[in-house]
Amino acid sequence: MPQTLKKKISVLEKVAVLGGGSWATALVKILSENKAEVNWWMRNRNDVQHLKEYRHNPRYLSQVSFDLKYVLPSDDIKAVVAASDWVILAVPAAFVQLALADLPEDAFHGKVLISAIKGMIPKENILITDFMERKYHVPNSHQLIIAGPCHAEEVALEKQSYLTIGSHDMPTAERFCELLRNRYVKANPLDDLDGIEYCAVIKNVIALACGIARGLNYGDNFQAVLVSNAMFEIERFLDGIMPIHRDLSGSAYLGDLLVTAYSQFSRNRTFGNMIGRGYTVKSAQVEMNMVAEGYYAVQSIHQLNQKLQVDMPITKAVYHVLYERISPTMEFEILKDKLR
Ligand SMILES: NC(=O)C1=CN([C@@H]2O[C@H](COP(=O)(O)OP(=O)(O)OC[C@H]3O[C@@H](n4cnc5c(N)ncnc54)[C@H](OP(=O)(O)O)[C@@H]3O)[C@@H](O)[C@H]2O)C=CC1
Ligand SMILES: O=C(CO)COP(=O)(O)O
The missing domain is CATH 1.10.1040.10 (N-(1-d-carboxylethyl)-l-norvaline Dehydrogenase; domain 2)
Structure with missing residues (x-):
């Protein structure tokens, strides 16, 4: 079978994106255009409703339009995480604990957790990956981070961008890079998570x-x-x-x-x-x-x-x-x- 055909019929990857801000919106654009099934959680029910009706996030990068065949918006974080194999955290660090409050400690069991957050848990002064290991028992080896110089606004404009996926597990990081690469995004793995x-x-x-x-x-x-x-x-x-x-x-x-x-x-x-x-x-x-x-x-x-x-x-x-x-x-x- 030719290589391109093989790729087209590969199983749909199921990715949760948690967060409704600019970066979450940009990541949903990249992933859904690559035809991953994106289970998108945002805290605001009206925003979810707006997305379902008009196919735009009303408050962040609202010029981006989504294909609802691939994007499934929801305000039910438990269902969104349960339905996905990859889970991307994209809320500001200060609100991570609040955002995840309804999830049981084993919610991420068997999933790959990816932090898109560039911040630390305030007062505890710990990295997001360390917090997720302590509170939700996700070992560092099952975590990735999305880094690199990339503004959501330029992703919306489809300007050439580069992402680095930090990990201790290079094969998984490479698989995740595959989900992100497209005409305007290049993604590369790097073994320096912390x-x-x-x-x-x-x-x-x-x-x-x-x-x-x-x-x-x-x-x-x-x-x-x-x-x-x-x-x-x-x-x-x-x-x-x-x-x-x-x-x-x-x-x-x-x-x-x-x-x-x-x-x-x-x-x-x-x-x-x-x-x-x-x-x-x-x-x-x-x-x-x-x-x-x-x-x-x-x-x-x-x-x-x-x-x-x-x-x-x-x-x-x-x-x-x-x-x-x-x-x-x-x-x-x-x-x-x-x-x-
Ligand atoms: N923007 C970018 O280009 C990039 C951002 N990042 C990182 O992504 C993470 C998310 O940032 P970004 O998407 O830019 O965020 P934005 O500044 O675009 O949006 C703010 C987000 O924070 C939420 N929020 C604000 N106040 C509260 C609150 N009191 N409780 C809970 N949630 C709240 C908002 O929810 P609501 O709308 O419902 O109020 C919204 O989802 C950050 O760690 C950032 O560093 C990383 C790379 C690029
Ligand atoms: O980290 C970011 C882009 O790489 C976003 O943070 P700033 O919007 O402060 O630049």
Whole structure:
């Protein structure tokens, strides 16, 4: 049988996507266009109804239209997880516990769990993969993460994008990459689950710093130095917490940092920019209508670093501005003398 024909009649892959925001919407687009059966959970019943009637998510990437032959929207998280072999978590980290609250501890048994989240569980200061192992007994070896520089808005526009699938299990990661690859998405596996996950968390903090700097009217010259110093900061943190040899110039690390630091679509940079321009945290959150993970992440990374004690001047500056209400102008006066 010719190879192409074989592929067409392969069994339909059943994938759950948990979350109704921009990234969940972009992932549903990619997977359903590849003809996976996508069981899509979102918390808001009206949004589910809207999707079923009009084939669009009403509030995020609403220009994307879905084929309901492949996309099955639901507000019943138990049914969605039970019906799927792959389960993608795509809610902001701060709401993971709330989103999964109705699920029993063995809900993910026998499934591959994939985190698309770039954040940590606040206060507990643990990665999503570690939380899922502790609370739902999903071993790290059955978990993948979706990383890489990729904004949902550009997926909606079908702009060429790259994803890195972090895992300890390369054959499963490769199978998942197959579900994602298409005309505008390239996906590659990488064996550094924790390193990629931590890097994705810290890059959001750096994007906040870039935004604050912009808001304070610092220019491109400063930002270039800020970003290059940030790479050393990330390296010191990763070497302290998860020391293995890794090439941080790869797109899952440096690439992800660059897109978030420079893109017009970056939530964290936008949030930081408002702070630099004098918004309070509350007013910036209200105005954004999207979630800047870095706001929560900076507290977690700052607290983790109380033990590690590595030099993290950028994280420290952002923490002081957001949590100790120190003026961004003053804090960046101090920071600028620490950068090289
Ligand atoms: N957007 C992107 O391009 C990318 C995002 N990611 C990651 O994906 C994850 C999801 O982010 P993203 O899709 O961007 O989110 P968005 O900012 O687009 O949307 C916010 C989401 O958070 C939900 N939410 C807001 N407040 C609450 C609450 N109090 N309780 C429960 N849920 C709430 C919203 O639900 P509702 O609409 O019902 O209020 C909505 O689903 C994040 O970890 C992010 O870092 C990763 C790569 C790319
Ligand atoms: O991580 C992301 C894209 O890779 C999304 O976060 P930002 O929107 O803050 O850039």
